Amino acid sequence: MIGLALVGCSKKKSVDQPPDDGLPHNVTTNALPFAVSVVETAESKEWKSTMAVARNYLENKEYDKLEALAAEGRSGEDAWPNGDWKVAPVYGGLAYPASNEAEAWLARQKALKDWIQNRPASITARVALAENLTDYAWNARGNGFANTVSDAAEKLFEDRLAQAAVVLSDAKDLKEKCPVYWTTMMTIARGLQVSKVQFDNIFNQAVQAWPDYPRIYEQRATFLLPRWYGAEGEWEADLAKSADRLGGTKGDILYAQVVSWMHGYSEQHNIFESSPGLSWERIDRGWDAIEKQFPDSLEALNAHAHLAGLAGDREKARLCLMKTGGKITMNQWSAKGEFIDFANWALAQ
Numbered sequence: 113m114i115g116l117a118l119v120g121c122s123k124k125k126s127v128d129q130p131p132d133d134g135l136p137h138n139v140t141t142n143a144l145p146f147a148v149s150v151v152e153t154a155e156s157k158e159w160k161s162t163m164a165v166a167r168n169y170l171e172n173k174e175y176d177k178l179e180a181l182a183a184e185g186r187s188g189e190d191a192w193p194n195g196d197w198k199v200a201p202v203y204g205g206l207a208y209p210a211s212n213e214a215e216a217w218l219a220r221q222k223a224l225k226d227w228i229q230n231r232p233a234s235i236t237a238r239v240a241l242a243e244n245l246t247d248y249a250w251n252a253r254g255n256g257f258a259n260t261v262s263d264a265a266e267k268l269f270e271d272r273l274a275q276a277a278v279v280l281s282d283a284k285d286l287k288e289k290c291p292v293y294w295t296t297m298m299t300i301a302r303g304l305q306v307s308k309v310q311f312d313n314i315f316n317q318a319v320q321a322w323p324d325y326p327r328i329y330e331q332r333a334t335f336l337l338p339r340w341y342g343a344e345g346e347w348e349a350d351l352a353k354s355a356d357r358l359g360g361t362k363g364d365i366l367y368a369q370v371v372s373w374m375h376g377y378s379e380q381h382n383i384f385e386s387s388p389g390l391s392w393e394r395i396d397r398g399w400d401a402i403e404k405q406f407p408d409s410l411e412a413l414n415a416h417a418h419l420a421g422l423a424g425d426r427e428k429a430r431l432c433l434m435k436t437g438g439k440i441t442m443n444q445w446s447a448k449g450e451f452i453d454f455a456n457w458a459l460a461q
Contacts, residue, residue, distance in 0.1 A: 130382075130421040130429070131453035144455050146438030150448055153410045153441045155192050159201045166205030170223055175231050178206075182236040186290060188324060193402050193412040194443075195326035195369035202236075203292055207243040217248050235290045238283035242296050245276035249303060273303045291325040294318035298331035302340060311335055319354075326366055329354050330373045337377060347374070348389045355394070361401045367391075368398025372415050375422075382422045392423040410436060414444040414451075421454040429458040 162181070169178045185199030192198070206224065209216035224241040231237055249272035252265050277300050280293060298318065301311050318328045333351055336342030351370055355363035371383065371390060380386040399416040406412050417432035433455050445451045 130424055130426075131450075131457050144438065144452070144459060145434070148438040148440065148448065148452055148455070150442055151410065151439045153443075155194075155409070155411050156441070156443065158198075159204075162198065162201040163205035166202045170206055170227065173226070173230070175227055175234070175237075178202075178227070179231070179234060179236060182290070188291075193406040193409045194372060194415065195366070197291070197325065197327075199290070199292060200327075203240055203243055206236075206240040207247060209244075212251070217244070217251070220244055221248075233286060233288065235283055235286050235288040235293065238279055238286070239290050239293050239296060242276040242279040242283075242300075243292070245272050245279065246296055246299055246303070249273045249276065253303075269303065273300050276300050277304070289321065291318075291322040291328065294322065294325075295327045295331050298328070298335065302331075302335050305341075308341060311341070323358070324362075326369050329366060329370050333370055333374055334377065339379075345387070345389045348387050352391070352394075361397075364394055364398035365401050366398070368395045368402065368419075371395050372419065375419075384422055392419075392425065395419055395423070396425070396428060410439055410441050411443060414441045417454070417458075418444050421458060426458050429454065433458050 162185075166178065166181060169175075169181065182199055182202045185197060185202050188197045190198060207220075209220040221241065221244055224237060224244060227237040228234065228241065249269045252268035252272060276296070280297055280300070283293065294314070294317070297314055298311070301314055306314075315328070315332050318325075322328060329351060332354070333347040334340065336347035336350055338344055338346075351367060355367040357363070358366055374387075375383040378386045384390060384392070396416075396419075399412065399419065402412050403409070403416060413432055413436045417429055417436060420429035420432055438455075440448060440451045442448075
């Protein structure tokens, strides 16, 4: 994830550029003080395990165990360094079918409807079904720009989103609550092209109910991307306001986590090139705080190192890269060679 003078960055960053995030990558590691290896982190292993457990419970109709698993993940007290709560992979295991074939999607929907019939007061079952229908809608549409989507695909997209909206509407007054209810609602709203006023209303309700759930702010930022319904620089300024409202270290952490997620939406290899209004200074503070909370997390170190490199902060990138000991998590780098490029740049004498 600069060759620009950024808000919160010193002028020297404009001449201290990191490597381009493109192929082919340099694979020379002779000058590096460590061997480079790709590892699966503890976070990744736990994510996959939780998805598998949730899927198994659903297939075996062990609804009480499913409810307990989701309730435990909704606490947010043991969230991962990137900001995800542990309820996220529960829904990942429930919503996504094993195959992309239509029969697999419909079979999963039937299993979720059976769960709702057996546990009509379950928020988890209804949100999982709404997520499934929302993903099924995007499956029909594809990820291209609007002018590449056929009329038939657009109709399927809208119909499936409308079904998902009805499922959430039926869940609105349930006693049990879930933050993923709101992020799913926001995804549906974006797809159905609601007005900014309507989306603001959804967002405001979401943060009132779950102010500490970071994915709400990511959905807000996505809606405000220029490719959707925002103007240039709008999501960046809006995120800063949200972080300011949380304040202090919590605000800095939120800002850092959302920027890391939004890097995946950037139309440039480097998010700081497409979003020059971002504050690297605040991102850096946020990841410093995350590292203090999770001192053994390779995910946090790799994320911090990548963003530092993209920001042209050679000193911080060098520090973070050395802490990794050459252990790479592929959630943060496009390829092993990209890490090597950044390491060669950051560690150059």
